[in-house]
Amino acid sequence: MAGRINQPQVAEEILAQNKADMIGVARALIADPEFVNKFSKGNAEDIRACIGCNQACVGHRLAHYAISCIQNPVSGRETQYPDSSTAASTQSTPLVRTVVVVGGGPAGMKAAIVAAQRGHRVHLFETTKQLGGQSLLAEKLPGRAEFGGVTTNLIHELKQTDVQLSLCKPGDKEALLTLDPDVVIIATGATPRLPDVEIEGIELVDSCQAIRDSSGFGQNVVIADWACDWSGLGLAQKLAQNGHHVRLLCGGSIAGESIQGIVRDQWIGELHALNVEVTTYARFYGAQNDTAFFQHMTSGQPIVCENVDTIVSCYAPRSNNHHAWLSDFAGEVHTIGDAISPRSVEEAILEGFRCAWEIK
Numbered sequence: 001m002a003g004r005i006n007q008p009q010v011a012e013e014i015l016a017q018n019k020a021d022m023i024g025v026a027r028a029l030i031a032d033p034e035f036v037n038k039f040s041k042g043n044a045e046d047i048r049a050c051i052g053c054n055q056a057c058v059g060h061r062l063a064h065y066a067i068s069c070i071q072n073p074v075s076g077r078e079t080q081y082p083d084s085s086t087a088a089s090t091q092s093t094p095l096v097r098t099v100v101v102v103g104g105g106p107a108g109m110k111a112a113i114v115a116a117q118r119g120h121r122v123h124l125f126e127t128t129k130q131l132g133g134q135s136l137l138a139e140k141l142p143g144r145a146e147f148g149g150v151t152t153n154l155i156h157e158l159k160q161t162d163v164q165l166s167l168c169k170p171g172d173k174e175a176l177l178t179l180d181p182d183v184v185i186i187a188t189g190a191t192p193r194l195p196d197v198e199i200e201g202i203e204l205v206d207s208c209q210a211i212r213d214s215s216g217f218g219q220n221v222v223i224a225d226w227a228c229d230w231s232g233l234g235l236a237q238k239l240a241q242n243g244h245h246v247r248l249l250c251g252g253s254i255a256g257e258s259i260q261g262i263v264r265d266q267w268i269g270e271l272h273a274l275n276v277e278v279t280t281y282a283r284f285y286g287a288q289n290d291t292a293f294f295q296h297m298t299s300g301q302p303i304v305c306e307n308v309d310t311i312v313s314c315y316a317p318r319s320n321n322h323h324a325w326l327s328d329f330a331g332e333v334h335t336i337g338d339a340i341s342p343r344s345v346e347e348a349i350l351e352g353f354r355c356a357w358e359i360k
C-alpha cells in the first residue's frame with residue numbers, strides 16, 4: 001500500500017490490521033531521508049513529516065527539474081551540500097561565529113537551525129510571541145491545516161539545537177551592542193499591502209486580515225487577486241463555504257497561476273462546486289459604493305462588479321528590509337526569504353539553509 005503515509009505509526013497500524021503486507025513511502029522519504037532510521041531507533045517524533053503539498057517534489061518534476069522538498073532543501077541538491085548534517089567543529093576549518101537571526105518565520109528558523117548545527121553561536125529574535133511567520137496564516141485556510149506541520153517540524157528541530165531564542169523581542173541595536181555578532185541574518189518577512197487604487201464608500205480588506213477574521217464581511221464579496229497564489233483561492237473557498245457569494249477576479253491567465261498545477265486544478269474544481277465566479281485577466285481599478293471596477297488586461301474592456309459588500313485584495317506584500325539600526329554594523333549582513341522579495345515557504349527555507357551553510 002502506498003500514498004499519503006507520512007508517519008511510521010500509520011504504516012504500523014495498516015500492517016497490524018492486515019490491510020497490507022508491505023508499505024511503500026515516497027514523499028515522506030524526500031521530506032526526511034532518515035524516516036526509517038529514526039523510527040527503527042525509537043525516534044519517530046524526530047521525523048520531519050511530509051505535509052502533502054506537492055510543491056517541490058511533484059511540482060518540480062512536472063516543471064522538468066530536479067525534485068526537492070519545501071522542508072528539506074538538501075533533497076535534490078545532495079551533491080551541492082554533502083554531509084549536510086556535519087557540524088562546523090568537524091569541518092576542516094572550524095571557525096565559530098556569533099550569528100544573530102532577526103525574524104522567526106520559516107526562513108529565520110531554518111537559518112538558525114542550520115547555523116547552530118554547524119557549530120555557530122546563534123541568537124534568534126522574533127517580535128511576536130509565536131514562531132512561524134506567514135505559514136501560520138496558510139494553515140487557517142480550508143484544506144491547508146497540514147501547512148502547520150512546517151512550523152511544527154521547524155520548532156522541533158530548533159529545540160534540538162543550542163539556539164538562544166528571544167520571543168516578543170526585535171533584533172535591534174541593543175542586540176548588536178550586547179551580542180557583538182559577526183553575522184546578522186535578516187529574515188523579517190513582509191507586510192501586507194493594499195492596492196494603490198481609489199476606493200470610496202466600501203470596505204477594502206487585505207488578505208491577511210481576511211484570513212484572520214471575516215466575521216464582519218457582507219454577503220457579496222469580490223476578491224481582487226493580483227498575486228494569483230494560495231491566498232486568493234483559499235479565501236474564495238473559505239468565504240463560499242461560509243455562505244458568501246464570491247467573485248474571484250485574478251490577474252493571471254488562470255486562478256492560482258503561481259502555485260503547483262495539481263494542487264491548483266483540484267482547488268479550482270472545489271471553487272467551481274461552491275459556485276465561486278472566476279474571472280481571469282482582470283486588473284483592479286478601484287471601487288465606489290457597491291461597485292468594483294476592473295479592466296480586462298488584454299482587451300482593455302471594463303469589467304464591472306455590482307452589488308458588492310466587501311472587497312478583499314490579494315496583492316504581494318511589501319518586503320521588510322529597511323533596517324537603519326544596521327547602518328554602522330561592520331560585520332556580515334544577509335537578507336533571506338520574503339525580506340528580499342515575497343515568495344513561498346519553499347524559497348524561504350532554501351535561502352535560510354543556504355545562507356547558514358555558507359557562513360565561513
Ligand code: SF4
Pocket residue numbers: 027028030031049050051052053054055056057058068069070071072
Ligand atoms: S514538497 Fe511537500 S509534498 Fe513534497 S515531499 Fe516536501 S512536504 Fe511532502
